[in-house]
Amino acid sequence: MDSIERAEATVSDRLTGPCRIDVDRLRGDFPILSSTVYGxxxxxxxxxxxxxxxxxxxxxxxxxxxxxxxxxxxxxxxxSQVATDxxxxxxxxVQRFLNARKVSEIVFVxxxxxxxNLIAQTFxxxxxxxxxxxxxxxxxxxxxxxxxxxxxxxxxARLKVIPMNDRGELLIEKYAGLLGPRTKxxxxxxxxxxxxxxxxxxxxxxxxHERGIPVVLDGAQSLPHLKVDVQxxxxxxxxxxxxxxxxxxxxxxxxxxxxxxxxxxxxxGGGDMISSVSFEKTTxxxxxxxxxxxxxxxxxAIGLGASLEYxxxxxxxxxxxxxxxxxxxxxxxxxxxxxxxxxxxxxxxAGVVSFVLESVHPHDIGTILDREGVAIRTGHHxxxxxxxxxxxxxxxxxxxxxxxxxxxxxILVQGLGKAIEVFR
Amino acid sequence: MSFVNELYQEVILxxxxxxxxxxxxxxxxxxxxxxxxxxGDRVTxxxxxxxxxxxxxxxxGAGCAISTASASLMxxxxxxxxxxxxxxxxxxxxxxxxxxLDMEMDDEDLEKLVVFHxxxxxxxxxxxxxxxxxxxxxxxxxEEKAVSTE
Ligand SMILES: Cc1ncc(COP(=O)(O)O)c(C=O)c1O
Numbered sequence: 008m009d010s011i012e013r014a015e016a017t018v019s020d021r022l023t024g025p026c027r028i029d030v031d032r033l034r035g036d037f038p039i040l041s042s043t044v045y046g047x048x049x050x051x052x053x054x055x056x057x058x059x060x061x062x063x064x065x066x067x068x069x070x071x072x073x074x075x076x077x078x079x080x081x082x083x084x085x086x087s088q089v090a091t092d093x094x095x096x097x098x099x100x101v102q103r104f105l106n107a108r109k110v111s112e113i114v115f116v117x118x119x120x121x122x123x124n125l126i127a128q129t130f131x132x133x134x135x136x137x138x139x140x141x142x143x144x145x146x147x148x149x150x151x152x153x154x155x156x157x158x159x160x161x162x163x164a165r166l167k168v169i170p171m172n173d174r175g176e177l178l179i180e181k182y183a184g185l186l187g188p189r190t191k192x193x194x195x196x197x198x199x200x201x202x203x204x205x206x207x208x209x210x211x212x213x214x215x216h217e218r219g220i221p222v223v224l225d226g227a228q229s230l231p232h233l234k235v236d237v238q239x240x241x242x243x244x245x246x247x248x249x250x251x252x253x254x255x256x257x258x259x260x261x262x263x264x265x266x267x268x269x270x271x272x273x274x275x276g277g278g279d280m281i282s283s284v285s286f287e288k289t290t291x292x293x294x295x296x297x298x299x300x301x302x303x304x305x306x307x308a309i310g311l312g313a314s315l316e317y318x319x320x321x322x323x324x325x326x327x328x329x330x331x332x333x334x335x336x337x338x339x340x341x342x343x344x345x346x347x348x349x350x351x352x353x354x355x356x357a358g359v360v361s362f363v364l365e366s367v368h369p370h371d372i373g374t375i376l377d378r379e380g381v382a383i384r385t386g387h388h389x390x391x392x393x394x395x396x397x398x399x400x401x402x403x404x405x406x407x408x409x410x411x412x413x414x415x416x417x418i419l420v421q422g423l424g425k426a427i428e429v430f431r
Numbered sequence: 432m433s434f435v436n437e438l439y440q441e442v443i444l445x446x447x448x449x450x451x452x453x454x455x456x457x458x459x460x461x462x463x464x465x466x467x468x469x470x471g472d473r474v475t476x477x478x479x480x481x482x483x484x485x486x487x488x489x490x491x492g493a494g495c496a497i498s499t500a501s502a503s504l505m506x507x508x509x510x511x512x513x514x515x516x517x518x519x520x521x522x523x524x525x526x527x528x529x530x531x532l533d534m535e536m537d538d539e540d541l542e543k544l545v546v547f548h549x550x551x552x553x554x555x556x557x558x559x560x561x562x563x564x565x566x567x568x569x570x571x572x573x574e575e576k577a578v579s580t581e
Contacts (some may be wrong), residue, residue, distance in 0.1 A: 371496045373436070
């Protein structure tokens with residue numbers, strides 16, 4: 008960008024208020040963002056599926072395998088010690104990032120999906136009895152539906168669903184009404200991956216706590232966009248995926264209040280999760296190791312530490328403000344497209360813009376945009392109940408990170424114009 | 432020709448806009464559903480068979496342009512064919528969209544279905560075109576359950 012353009016960009020960035028981030032410089036941190044597809048510059052707008060990785064994360068993984076690689080918690084040799092230290096250091100990074108009270112409140116898992124399954128099968132299973140109820144919301148990702156259905160089936164418990172309005176906002180009075188004497192657990196998505204809705208987590212958690220009900224938050228889409236403070240939220244469990252927060256795939260974490268983690272039975276059995284084993288009796292290791300059976304994703308955990316440190320190095324409030332500006336800009340630009348209907352128009356949104364076109368099926372939109380270098384997601388976004396609610400089989404979804412620019416949204420809109428042209 | 436026009440040929444666009452043989456068939460002898468969990472596309476195929484010959488075939492369902500046009504063109508192509516011919520046609524069609532057919536040599540019985548030949552450049556879209564065929568074959572094989580592309 009030359010300086011005049013930059014000045015113009017600054018003016019058009021006024022929507023984001025006092026927030027300033029140097030997007031061009033940040034983009035330089037992500038090697039893949041300078042690549043091309045079909046000869047066109049990559050416009051990556053599929054960040055809700057997975058985010059790109061900054062060089063520092065890629066370097067960390069490389070460095071780990073070149074200089075550290077060893078198993079953890081079990082060797083007396085030098086490398087094993089270094090690997091263990093790095094792995095545990097990453098746990099502290101996660102703890103600080105979430106502002107958890109104790110480092111032992113952080114359990115490494117494969118990602119959000121495994122995290123929810125872990126909670127359902129340990130905490131959930133030990134709390135639920137026949138006739139009890141688990142409350143989730145109408146906008147859950149399948150990974151926050153199916154694990155609860157499974158445990159409900161096992162225990163004879165029932166699933167209750169918080170309804171939403173047409174904008175994709177949960178009905179809080181209805182939610183409060185669902186919380187009854189049989190409600191043993193509430194689990195909902197902090198930011199919806201299909202609609203972008205930011206749910207009023209603090210208020211919803213408080214409502215549950217007033218009735219003594221613990222709450223699980225699916226933070227897969229909130230952690231990359233909002234500042235998360237588990238103590239301020241007073242949430243019982245918070246789950247997220249590293250790969251959606253600029254870290255590697257195959258790693259994520261569960262935050263759980265220590266009192267819960269200590270009372271919970273283990274998840275899987277095996278090495279590392281025990282303190283002693285005989286054929287007569289096994290004593291489990293202390294938390295969090297009790298929940299980390301077997302050799303974990305050591306490199307992934309260390310890479311996750313690097314990605315969260317990278318994120319922490321940005322001003323997250325500024326990042327959130329900038330992204331809000333992107334969503335607002337995208338809404339305005341998309342609403343100019345004839346025959347376009349936004350799916351999800353909540354007052355408070357983060358990172359996600361879902362839509363359908365009257366004349367073009369999302370799948371065809373995806374193919375045409377792809378050839379313009381624009382990567383979006385099309386389909387049901389693992390949230391089929393949301394699709395049913397809006398009466399669409401699928402949507403097209405553009406999802407943003409702080410490295411996206413308004414120019415990229417313009418390219419998206421031009422691509423939609425082409426799609427409409429083809430299908431005229 | 433740009434890629435968009437190669438994939439979305441006029442015939443495909445036309446059949447997407449105005450699908451032929453759309454609707455149910457009250458006196459169907461066979462019926463099957465196809466579902467593509469990847470995109471949520473659903474299609475139901477109705478067949479009216481007289482002995483070995485497909486007398487009539489219709490479909491209902493919502494889907495992308497490729498799946499809608501594929502269903503529409505399939506119904507047109509199949510009328511009057513016998514079961515063995517239908518199976519052979521499907522195999523050829525599948526080979527074509529997967530890029531395994533020599534288009535110089537082997538395309539004559541595909542008739543209008545050749546408009547899908549560029550689909551082999553779009554592997555993720557192949558299932559859109561084959562969904563309705565899978566449903567058809569399962570109907571012919573009298574499997575009542577919904578077939579899935581997965
Ligand atoms: C809101 C939400 N929850 C859960 C998940 C599942 O995450 P993962 O596939 O990383 O386990 C996703 C990812 O698509 C998501 O967006």
